[in-house]
Amino acid sequence: MHKSISKATRVYISNMKSHILPISISNPFLPNQSSSNSIMPISAVSQAAAGSMLMNSDHFNDTGDLGSNSLIEDDKKFETSPFMDNNNRVSSYDDSVLMSTSIFNHKGRRRVVSDPNLSELRGGRRRYFWTGRVDGGKTLITRAGSKVVALIGSGYRLITGFISLQCYAILxxxxxxxxxxxxxxxxxxxxxxxxxxxxxxxxxxxxxxxxxxxxxxxxxxxxxxxxxxxxxxxxxxxxxxxxxxxxxxxxxxxxxxxxxxxxxxxxxxxxxxxxxxxxxxxxxxxxxxxxxxxxxxxxxxxxxxxxxxxxxxxxxxxxxxxxxxxxxxxxxxxxxxxxxxxxxxxxxxxxxxxxxxxxxxxxxxxxxxxxxxxxxxxxxxxxxxxxxxxxxxxxxxxxxxxxxxxxxxxxxxxxxxxxxxxxxxxxxxxxxxxxxxxxxxxxxxxxxxxxxxxxxxxxxxxxxxxxxxxxxxxxxxxxxxxxxxx
CATH class of the missing domain: 3.40.50.1820 (Alpha/Beta hydrolase fold, catalytic domain)
Incomplete structure (x- = not known):
């Protein structure tokens, strides 16, 4: 985390606080959840946003505006409506959701995810709207890695089994x-x-x-x-x-x-x-x-x-x-x-x-x-x-x-x-x-x-x-x- 934040950044975060609405953090896969416990306080959302969207001052140009290396595309603005309607929440997502909810740092910096459906929701654990490092790309790499490990394990068993068979036959x-x-x-x-x-x-x-x-x-x-x-x-x-x-x-x-x-x-x-x-x-x-x-x-x-x-x-x-x-x-x-x-x-x-x-x-x-x-x-x-x-x-x-x-x-x-x-x-x-x-x-x-x-x-x-x-x-x-x- 950066030790200091530029003035332009503080102004930008301050403006964001006024536009963020209460967000549901209920698990869409767990039925009959109480609505009283599913609303995240605005202040907590603001803190989560600030913690997840820390940016270096070089993201801004000298005038304090977002430059060509901005995390926000040109000619687009944040909407002030809730990111996901509580009544229309779905358990899957498509490519358009990924494009609109994942913001990439072109210099290889950390990816920020704003879709809770990309987070694991196992065991009924609640996750905040911004989660940090968990995303579709990393999940894909994890699945591919697990398959590689399984193949290596299977190959190891086959090789050791073949060697054991040869030794058994000799005896x-x-x-x-x-x-x-x-x-x-x-x-x-x-x-x-x-x-x-x-x-x-x-x-x-x-x-x-x-x-x-x-x-x-x-x-x-x-x-x-x-x-x-x-x-x-x-x-x-x-x-x-x-x-x-x-x-x-x-x-x-x-x-x-x-x-x-x-x-x-x-x-x-x-x-x-x-x-x-x-x-x-x-x-x-x-x-x-x-x-x-x-x-x-x-x-x-x-x-x-x-x-x-x-x-x-x-x-x-x-x-x-x-x-x-x-x-x-x-x-x-x-x-x-x-x-x-x-x-x-x-x-x-x-x-x-x-x-x-x-x-x-x-x-x-x-x-x-x-x-x-x-x-x-x-x-x-x-x-x-x-x-x-x-x-x-x-x-x-x-x-x-x-x-x-x-x-x-x-x-x-x-x-x-x-x-x-x-x-x-x-x-x-x-x-x-x-x-x-x-x-x-x-x-x-x-x-x-x-x-x-x-x-x-x-x-x-x-x-x-x-x-x-x-x-x-x-x-x-x-x-x-x-x-x-x-």
């Missing part, structure tokens, strides 16, 4: 190499069986060593809808085939080469192939289970619910039936995309990317089985669904345990037989990767009990089986769990 590499060798050289695997006319419409079948009809799991792997691949199910296929269960790992196109609808369509075609052809590979067509992990669990659930809806309409033709699925087994999946979007945004890229994968925010309900099964219009379809069993680790921070809990609750409310099996302290990858590499696989034990339920001979044979071999040293698995990006 579990001893197990990955052993599984890869088994995948490419085992005679018990039928790879790249084509089931559709689209790219990646292929599946792998992991076969037990004897030819007696065996129960079957049609398995859809995870991969965040972006990096899913059928080979990710090799470790599960290896262990379950050794326990007398056929595993068919179904591949599907990923984003951005495919939409969510096309991923579900690919999965449905793969399921259809398994239901109609698995007997040729020694599978029992009356004991087919549908299973998915992570994003694969979501895709499998969508395919199952969509198929039930089709079957509920008599005129719809289908290539497979929900009745052919003995049970749905979902591991670490998300089934309500609105809730999952809010969670994933805190850990990865923007919501806009997730919305793009789901074909836009308007399609989120369509791809949320938890929401679909509760729609009264789908009551007949829901009655066709098989029993549902979900598995989830309590320490899963990629897809929270609540995703499975709320889906089970929703299914039970609409009459579907559903249950949830929790693994205490297990993360997103513990249940599916680290534990199987340890040779201590609780998920494997639970799956075998469910699928071989009632088959005393198979259960007795498994009880005598030797312990599964460890693939990776324990210290490496513990370190991998600590740095895992999942």
């Amino acid at each position: 579990i590499m001893p197990g990955v190499l052993q599984v890869a060798y088994y995948y490419y050289f085992s005679s018990q695997i039928r790879r790249d069986i084509v089931f559709g006319d689209q790219p990646r419409n292929k599946l792998d079948i992991f076969l037990p060593k004897n030819d007696v009809p065996k129960p079957v799991i049609a398995f859809i792997t995870g991969g965040a809808w972006v990096i899913g691949y059928k080979a990710w199910g090799s470790l599960l296929g290896r262990h379950l085939s050794e326990a007398g269960i056929i595993v068919a790992c179904i591949d599907y196109r990923n984003y951005p080469k495919a939409t969510m609808s096309e991923m579900v369509q690919d999965a449905s075609r793969g399921i259809s192939f398994v239901c109609n052809n698995i007997s040729e590979y020694g599978g029992d067509p009356n004991r087919i289970y549908l299973m998915g992990q992570s994003a694969g669990a979501h895709i499998a659930a969508c395919a199952l619910v969509e198929q039930a809806i089709k079957e509920s309409v008599p005129t719809q033709s289908t290539s497979w039936s929900v009745s052919q699925i003995k049970a749905y087994l979902g591991l670490s999946g998300g089934y309500n995309m609105f809730k999952l979007a809010d969670h994933l945004t805190t850990r990865g890229p923007y919501k806009s990317l997730f919305f793009s994968i789901m074909e836009g925010e308007q399609s989120m309900s369509k791809f949320s089985p938890e929401i679909t099964v509760q729609d009264p219009h789908n009551k007949n379809a829901v009655s066709l669904l098989p029993p549902v069993i979900l598995f989830h680790g309590t320490a899963d921070y990629s897809i929270p345990t609540d995703c499975s809990k709320t889906f089970v609750d929703a299914l039970q409310r609409v009459g579907v037989k559903a249950e949830l099996m929790l693994y205490e302290g297990k993360t997103h990858t513990d249940v599916f990767v680290q534990d199987p590499m340890r040779g201590e696989d609780k998920l494997f034990d639970d799956l075998v009990k469910i699928i071989h339920a009632g088959d005393e001979e198979a259960l007795a044979k498994l009880a005598k089986a030797p312990p599964r071999r460890r693939l990776v040293p324990e210290f490496m698995l513990k370190l991998a769990a600590r740095i895992s990006p999942f």
